[in-house]
Amino acid sequence: MSQPTAPLISIKDLHKTYVRGSEHIHAVDGITLDIQEKEYIAFVGPSGSGKTTLLHLLGCLDNPTSGELKVAERTVYSEKAAMNERDLTKLRRELYGYVFQKFYLIPTLTVEENILLPFAFYCKPDAHKNAQHLADLLGISHRLNHLPKELSGGEMQRVAIARALINKPQILLADEPTGNLDSKRSAEISDIFSKLNQEEGLTIILVTHNPAMAKSAGRMVELRDGKLV
Amino acid sequence: MPSLFGIAWKNIRRKRLRSILTIIGIALSTWVLVSLLGFNQGYESSLNKDIDNLGFQVLLTAKGCPYEAATLMLKGGTGLKYMPESIVDTVKANPEVEEVTPMLMHAVFDPNKGEEGGITAFLGIDPVTYPRMKTYLQFQQGKWFNQPQALEAVFGYEAAELEQREVGDSYLLPEADVEIKVVGVLKRSGTQDDGTIFLPIRTLQKVYKVNGQVTSVGIKVNKSTDIAKYEEELYKLPDVQVVSMAQVKQTISNLVATARVMVMSIALIAILIAMVGVMNTVLMSVLERWQEIGIMKSMGAMTSHIFKLIWFETILLTFVGGVVGSVMSWILATATDKLIRSVLPYSPTSALVQIDIILALKAIGIIMFIGIISGIYPAWKAARIRPIEAIRSTEGEL
Amino acid sequence: MKRIGILILLLVIYTTGIYAATGCDLNEPDRDVKRLFPGSTGFKTSYVSIQQKGGKALQTKIEQRLGDKFTGMYETMDVPYTVYEIYKDKQGIGYIHGVNQKGQYGGIQVFLALDPKGVIKTLYYQKMTNQSAKAFRSDTFTNQFKGLSMKDFAAYSPVTGKQDGALAKIKNPAPKAVQDFRATLRGIKKNLILMQEFGYTK
Numbered sequence: 064m065s066q067p068t069a070p071l072i073s074i075k076d077l078h079k080t081y082v083r084g085s086e087h088i089h090a091v092d093g094i095t096l097d098i099q100e101k102e103y104i105a106f107v108g109p110s111g112s113g114k115t116t117l118l119h120l121l122g123c124l125d126n127p128t129s130g131e132l133k134v135a136e137r138t139v140y141s142e143k144a145a146m147n148e149r150d151l152t153k154l155r156r157e158l159y160g161y162v163f164q165k166f167y168l169i170p171t172l173t174v175e176e177n178i179l180l181p182f183a184f185y186c187k188p189d190a191h192k193n194a195q196h197l198a199d200l201l202g203i204s205h206r207l208n209h210l211p212k213e214l215s216g217g218e219m220q221r222v223a224i225a226r227a228l229i230n231k232p233q234i235l236l237a238d239e240p241t242g243n244l245d246s247k248r249s250a251e252i253s254d255i256f257s258k259l260n261q262e263e264g265l266t267i268i269l270v271t272h273n274p275a276m277a278k279s280a281g282r283m284v285e286l287r288d289g290k291l292v
Numbered sequence: 293m294p295s296l297f298g299i300a301w302k303n304i305r306r307k308r309l310r311s312i313l314t315i316i317g318i319a320l321s322t323w324v325l326v327s328l329l330g331f332n333q334g335y336e337s338s339l340n341k342d343i344d345n346l347g348f349q350v351l352l353t354a355k356g357c358p359y360e361a362a363t364l365m366l367k368g369g370t371g372l373k374y375m376p377e378s379i380v381d382t383v384k385a386n387p388e389v390e391e392v393t394p395m396l397m398h399a400v401f402d403p404n405k406g407e408e409g410g411i412t413a414f415l416g417i418d419p420v421t422y423p424r425m426k427t428y429l430q431f432q433q434g435k436w437f438n439q440p441q442a443l444e445a446v447f448g449y450e451a452a453e454l455e456q457r458e459v460g461d462s463y464l465l466p467e468a469d470v471e472i473k474v475v476g477v478l479k480r481s482g483t484q485d486d487g488t489i490f491l492p493i494r495t496l497q498k499v500y501k502v503n504g505q506v507t508s509v510g511i512k513v514n515k516s517t518d519i520a521k522y523e524e525e526l527y528k529l530p531d532v533q534v535v536s537m538a539q540v541k542q543t544i545s546n547l548v549a550t551a552r553v554m555v556m557s558i559a560l561i562a563i564l565i566a567m568v569g570v571m572n573t574v575l576m577s578v579l580e581r582w583q584e585i586g587i588m589k590s591m592g593a594m595t596s597h598i599f600k601l602i603w604f605e606t607i608l609l610t611f612v613g614g615v616v617g618s619v620m621s622w623i624l625a626t627a628t629d630k631l632i633r634s635v636l637p638y639s640p641t642s643a644l645v646q647i648d649i650i651l652a653l654k655a656i657g658i659i660m661f662i663g664i665i666s667g668i669y670p671a672w673k674a675a676r677i678r679p680i681e682a683i684r685s686t687e688g689e690l
Numbered sequence: 691m692k693r694i695g696i697l698i699l700l701l702v703i704y705t706t707g708i709y710a711a712t713g714c715d716l717n718e719p720d721r722d723v724k725r726l727f728p729g730s731t732g733f734k735t736s737y738v739s740i741q742q743k744g745g746k747a748l749q750t751k752i753e754q755r756l757g758d759k760f761t762g763m764y765e766t767m768d769v770p771y772t773v774y775e776i777y778k779d780k781q782g783i784g785y786i787h788g789v790n791q792k793g794q795y796g797g798i799q800v801f802l803a804l805d806p807k808g809v810i811k812t813l814y815y816q817k818m819t820n821q822s823a824k825a826f827r828s829d830t831f832t833n834q835f836k837g838l839s840m841k842d843f844a845a846y847s848p849v850t851g852k853q854d855g856a857l858a859k860i861k862n863p864a865p866k867a868v869q870d871f872r873a874t875l876r877g878i879k880k881n882l883i884l885m886q887e888f889g890y891t892k
Contacts (some may be wrong), residue, residue, distance in 0.1 A: 184588070406817070433763070456797040
């Protein structure tokens, strides 16, 4: 468990550079940032500003080119060492939940099975109880035996959120969670996020184009050309 | 709780048509494989059975006595050597011997054959034991004589044709001027029997005054007997030669070996086809689910989980295909038999394709092994997917 | 593979007697031709059957001319007849042709050496099983057929056995073997008819 004083996620001079032909693209260009436990932070900025890349780095989905990344006081990446794939997977299981713009539900599995999908790979006690709790919380308990194609977009995203939270993560990463939803559904999802942050004490890191949702975050960080503004 | 196996199973059902086609492909390969393995097994035992039908596995003759009619003819009907008939009892005393049949070959000079006369040969046989050993001989007309001293004869087809004999006709034994009745004409067998005139051995002994003598003894031993060893044993008898079946067995095993090579190469092709089919299907399925797999990895799936997931799919496909194919080959065994028979220039009489549960299990095992092998590449490819690549490929943002 | 199969069977099965296949061939053509046609330099062998020359209709015609039905298992349409065409240098000097005729105690092989017009030069029993075979095969008996041809046999009926014209002079050499005497006449007549119907003689 992390100590209350230390930040949950800490990055120092973090770089991510892509090589595309002869061109070097600095998607993340020397960002230093701390994220505290139970914080709700939103990254905003124009397309290509590097906010999604930063999110992936913070979520240990991608390796930085240089700099330092510490999560819960564990060094994920530094000049000296990088975590191997196995430890990264364990870290993701333990700390993270992910929500994406496209919901990535498995079409052949029911809502309940989709929510419980992570436990196809590892076990956690009380999984079913937690699933029921999350379904109630997200208002999809009546949909548990349905297939994803029978759901609306908003419902699908709620299922994806439930799946992201099934392992009781400390951190929820969300990349444009309302990008495929209309404004009414977007507002609903936004409310859910706020509720999760305030009532469940979940740390939320969000990338969004939706100004209303960004506003509901406790802290809004703007990016441009891979740098903090 | 979803299991890897359940996810794999559901995924196979997702693309139903494709899965069914793949399963049909595997089933066909299994059918070919099972049928070929069945053929491999059936052909050999069927050939052995044919050999068994020939009656005796060992032929005992007096030393120096020609045992083939052709040799006898070349020698102008001379050179026949005799053994006392008591040898039959000596041979029979061995518990390994199932049945013994004495035979007497006799050649007669017939002055009214050709310009300068010719040889006619007769085979004296025991009306009780001989027909039992040569069950493959069938009659065009009539039947075997049943009296040991009867003045009767059975003609092989070609012998009957040359002599223009039918059942009920008379025949004059040359030299002895004894008239006998034709009681049977054999169907063509494609063997030297076609040209043979059979008489009861007692009759032949009496007519040509070779009482108490035989020229050869056909011996049928128990199935469990080591024939080579038994032949050695026979050589302990004085002044005999043993016409060995070893060479015939050798010829047969060569024949079987050739067939086996042919059969196995076809089986190999069937296996390769199945392999490519499975690999293609599973690889397609991996490529289509690139993102899904990436998401699974982001949610805590290890490389090994993804590998297993894809592997299960392959194994499931091949297992179902293998079972379907085995059942199919079992149902179609008769048709397959006919098909192979129509292609083969020489086929033994009994079932060519012998399929049993062990064979089917073996084939399913082989097919699944192939599935496992051909699943490695797609599974490995899937397992190597990094979550970020899968997500980024659609999110389209840096 | 079939050959191997038969080979196996041949190896295994104990048998006697090697006989020529179905038709009626000379046992030793080279020697027999020289003997029946002294002065010949060569011969050509061909195989013809009623089936291939005209089938059922031809068989019926032959039966009518013969005055008897084909009988038994072996006197059928598909029997291959062997015709030897004899040459002296490049000139055809005659034919040798044999038929299988059912005798009392066995098959009788009735061979005729014919001149190109179909006149009998020699009657040769290649095979005969009969106590009196020697009498039949003697020159005294066979020489009586020299010079005869189809027209002498036209009226002969194998059913009644009544001999007319030139045939009336020919006596059975073995009164006990009347059946084989008649078989001989039937065999010769059939032989001559076949040679005409197959288009060798006029």
